[in-house]
Amino acid sequence: MQQKRIAIFGSTGSIGKQTLEVIAAHPELFVAEILTAHSNESLLIEQALQFVPNIVVIGEIGKYAIVKKALEGKPIKVFAGEEALEQVAAMDCYDFMMAGIVGFAGLTPTLTAVENGKAVGLANKETLVVAGDIVMRIAKEKGAAIIPVDSEHSAIFQCLVGENNNPIEKIILTASGGPFLGKKSNFLANVKRDHALQHPNWAMGAKISIDSSTLMNKGLEMIEAKWLFNLEPHQIKVVVHAQSIIHSMVQFEDGSIKAQMGLPDMKLPIQYAMAFPQRLKNEFPRYHFDKPNTLTFDEPDIKTFRNLHLATEALHKGGNAPCVLNAANEIAVYAFLKNRIGFLDMTDLIERTLERIEFISNPTLNDYFETDGEARSYAASLIQL
Ligand code: NAD
Ligand code: MG
Secondary structure (H helix, E strand, C coil), X not given: XXXXXXXXXXXXXXXXXXXXXXXXXXXXXXEEEEEEECCCHHHHHHHHHHHCCCEEEECCHHHHHHHHHHCCCCCCEEEECXXXXXXXXXXXXXXXXXXXXXXXXXXXXXXXXHHCCCEEEECCCHHHHHHHHHHHHHHHHHCCCEEECCHHHHHHHHHHCCCCCCCEEEXXXXXXXXXXXXXXXXXXXXXXXXHHCCCCCCCCCHHHHHHHHHCHHHHHHHHHHHHHHCCCHHHEEEEECCCCCEEEEEEECCCCEEEEECCCCCXXXXXXXXXXXXXXXXXXXXXXXXXXXXXXXXXXXXXXXXXXXXXXXXXXXXXXXXXXXXXXXXXXXXXXXXXXXXCCHHHHHHHHHHHHCCCCCCCCXXXXXXXXXXHHHHHHHCCCC
């Protein structure tokens, strides 16, 4: 395999750091070409000194001088600001983008990569939640491969290898249930951020950890799956599987179900997306069958975890509804992380925003940007100062 030049958008995040670990473990296969970070300049500098990429981008313009000075004398170009992210995503100097930015902010750079026919390892699920129709259409037109990194979607992607055009009857997305599995609303009403951030099976960034605790993450993943695998909403089922060993399943038209299994470790789907179609040998811990293990499967409690219900409704409704859901959710999650609103208030905020923002059945890209802006302002206005 020829050495792949990797652009990591969001290199200082959980996905970004693990992508660098994979690069470090396989220097003959991968080289870090572009690293971007929003505000953590010290980690970006540390990563740049270790991996010596061609380009680094720091999102916060005010931090440009610090990064530039720290990398003086190195063969590394330094850029800053949101526009630089888009410009760098359009460059020829890389082969594969790891889309590891969190939230709506990942949409523009990811779409730019796709427009330029690049292969994309997609961790940033919000890109497809917001504008999945447009992103997938352009990817097809430009021949850009979108390889899922989200563990569930990577599992489905792996189950589909070798199936050529065999139709999918349905997919079964597994959900760990998060830290509050089995809890009811009277408990959730008093939950605090530090507790919600403690995921039982995965160590992840703050936003996705909160999304996992509310089950919004699974709702976003249903919408992500719809676009990635060209499914109708009724073909997507969520099952709670608390052990996170089966990462998801595909049921074919003959009733056969294929599952992809392994210990929960994001480096595996990250590495799989980067090396696809090859599998790379590694020393990650293995799942063993030599002690008693129980794998369980349950229905999600959507009466208690209403975010999953709201996301399912947005999935069925389509148009700009998932974009509204995503924007309101981002505002809600960051307000909860700042202890401005309670755990259950997040759902109310999202529900009220969905009711308020005008429905557009066939949005343009511009409509998605406007919807995002309006939904954010409205959701923010609901939070009392
Ligand atoms: P994180 O918060 O740890 O990292 C986010 C990265 O994005 C950082 O490098 C940060 O600098 C950058 N960033 C944040 N805001 C930005 C902005 N406005 N502009 C430019 N860059 C910005 O997040 P994470 O957990 O690594 O998640 C990244 C994405 O991957 C999310 O969409 C998440 O849903 C998805 N994902 C993550 C995991 C996981 O295990 N962490 C698993 C599946 C999917
Ligand atoms: Mg996932």
